[in-house]
Amino acid sequence: LRLSNANLAQFSQAETRPDYDRTQLKHGIVHVGVGGFHRAHLAVYVDRLLSKFAANDWSICGVGLTAFDASMRDALDPQDHLYTVIERSARGSSAHIIGSISEYIFAPGNEEAVIAKMADKDTHIVSLTITESGYYYNENTHELDVSNPNIQFDLTGDGPPRTTYGYLTAALARRYKAGLRPFTVMSCDNMQKNGSISRNMLLAFARLKEPNMAAWLSENGAFPNSMVDRITPRTVDEDKQGLQQQFGIEDAWPVVTEPFMQWVLEDNFSDGRPQFEDVGVQVVPTVRDVEQFELMKLRLLNGGHVAMGYLASLAGFTYVHEVIADPLFSQYLNDLWYEEVKPLLPSIPGVDVDEYIQTLHSRFSNPTLKDEVARICLGGSGKMPQFILPSIAEQIESRGPIGRLTLCVAAWFRYLSGVDENGKTYKIDDPMAKELQALAREGGASPNVLLGVQTLFGDDLRYDGRFVREITMAMRTLDRRGARKTLEKYVELPE
Numbered sequence: 001l002r003l004s005n006a007n008l009a010q011f012s013q014a015e016t017r018p019d020y021d022r023t024q025l026k027h028g029i030v031h032v033g034v035g036g037f038h039r040a041h042l043a044v045y046v047d048r049l050l051s052k053f054a055a056n057d058w059s060i061c062g063v064g065l066t067a068f069d070a071s072m073r074d075a076l077d078p079q080d081h082l083y084t085v086i087e088r089s090a091r092g093s094s095a096h097i098i099g100s101i102s103e104y105i106f107a108p109g110n111e112e113a114v115i116a117k118m119a120d121k122d123t124h125i126v127s128l129t130i131t132e133s134g135y136y137y138n139e140n141t142h143e144l145d146v147s148n149p150n151i152q153f154d155l156t157g158d159g160p161p162r163t164t165y166g167y168l169t170a171a172l173a174r175r176y177k178a179g180l181r182p183f184t185v186m187s188c189d190n191m192q193k194n195g196s197i198s199r200n201m202l203l204a205f206a207r208l209k210e211p212n213m214a215a216w217l218s219e220n221g222a223f224p225n226s227m228v229d230r231i232t233p234r235t236v237d238e239d240k241q242g243l244q245q246q247f248g249i250e251d252a253w254p255v256v257t258e259p260f261m262q263w264v265l266e267d268n269f270s271d272g273r274p275q276f277e278d279v280g281v282q283v284v285p286t287v288r289d290v291e292q293f294e295l296m297k298l299r300l301l302n303g304g305h306v307a308m309g310y311l312a313s314l315a316g317f318t319y320v321h322e323v324i325a326d327p328l329f330s331q332y333l334n335d336l337w338y339e340e341v342k343p344l345l346p347s348i349p350g351v352d353v354d355e356y357i358q359t360l361h362s363r364f365s366n367p368t369l370k371d372e373v374a375r376i377c378l379g380g381s382g383k384m385p386q387f388i389l390p391s392i393a394e395q396i397e398s399r400g401p402i403g404r405l406t407l408c409v410a411a412w413f414r415y416l417s418g419v420d421e422n423g424k425t426y427k428i429d430d431p432m433a434k435e436l437q438a439l440a441r442e443g444g445a446s447p448n449v450l451l452g453v454q455t456l457f458g459d460d461l462r463y464d465g466r467f468v469r470e471i472t473m474a475m476r477t478l479d480r481r482g483a484r485k486t487l488e489k490y491v492e493l494p495e
């Protein structure tokens, strides 16, 4: 049976389904980037608020800015924006029908509708999962990448916006003129200081485009920082078929995820917020409280994914659980976590880092999730400077070990050539793919050409003698011996 409002009562096999009146909802939240993660995370928390606490002012209007989002519109519109979250663990699967997204606007061609929705007085929060690259953030200068053609287009043109900042600025300018409060801009992307980056980049953009509004926003706006966590693989056709067979639910685009979920959120809102703490969100008073959780999660979980991903891809693995089941890879990851990352982390009251690492190990091992190595290799140019390079820089500073961290950068360089060890070619999915792939091919087994990419490596790393020596050696070994044999050199397996 196809998901829809009219059919909702018949899906008794789902563990939970909306029991609230979806016709009585206001859109308190506009969310940009309705992908897998948003639908497994914020939308689930809001669904619980609607169902347990009748928080009717806080349903979500989804927005898709990129051309690819047409497929999300085509999936959600015919099923009244209902969809299923399939939770998978070794104990089995459960299905939850989520009703918190009650409208969806595909922005290309409907730009005015998006701006009007964000500017509406009922909208209090605009939340984002637009991937790391959607922020146009230069890691080295910590400034907005104003040279980017999309940003240039939005800054100088009179046409409809293309970038998130173009939309936010247009909508905030209307709110400013109408005497409303600015909505809170709530980033749920995996970036250290995601709120501060959103604030600084949006203000930099707005100062160039709408200076009066920018001054008002700087004074009155709010950009909470947060740490978000729930592993959400890409949905595949098998998931849809399984959902229909096991639960009788016909859903054009369900989401598969793990039972674990976490959200540590800074309590910093400019126009009100729902009682997120009632549904399990850790709402904390200051940015400092978020930062510590954030650092631990980004360096260990996301850093762990990056560390495994490129080596595993070169070695021909398909799924993350298969990688972690291989003693060589598992030992490499443990050594990297315990020897090179953990010593850099602050101690957080009430959190046992060893236990956190063990939990990660078992989350990565979940065979039912079928998280793809290809997914964790996406967008390396956004991930490397967030999750790996800062640990290397800090270890260099304290003269600590960098061998395993550096090996993963070398593996990424090797991966960027677009040809694996069996001669199979694959597509690099990265906003900088074209440039990086050309440089990787030019550099061959030497890291020097890629290390020259200023926006990624700045000057600190590429002129650090120890780092350059280590990465040169790692790349040479990878080139000559392949990923597995290289790992054997780096890892001493316990007897």
Ligand code: NAD
Pocket: 032, 033, 034, 035, 036, 037, 038, 064, 065, 066, 068, 069, 129, 130, 131, 132, 133, 134, 135, 163, 164, 188, 189, 190, 191, 228, 229, 230, 231, 232, 233
């Ligand atoms: P996805 O591919 O399912 O969705 C990505 C969404 O981002 C799409 O809606 C797309 O339109 C939008 N987007 C991409 N580039 C954009 C741009 N330049 N401007 C505006 N929108 C843009 O991916 P996902 O799994 O939902 O992950 C999205 C983000 O969520 C990640 O990059 C990460 O920061 C965060 N996250 C993901 C996970 C996970 O396990 N998938 C876990 C924690 C956090």
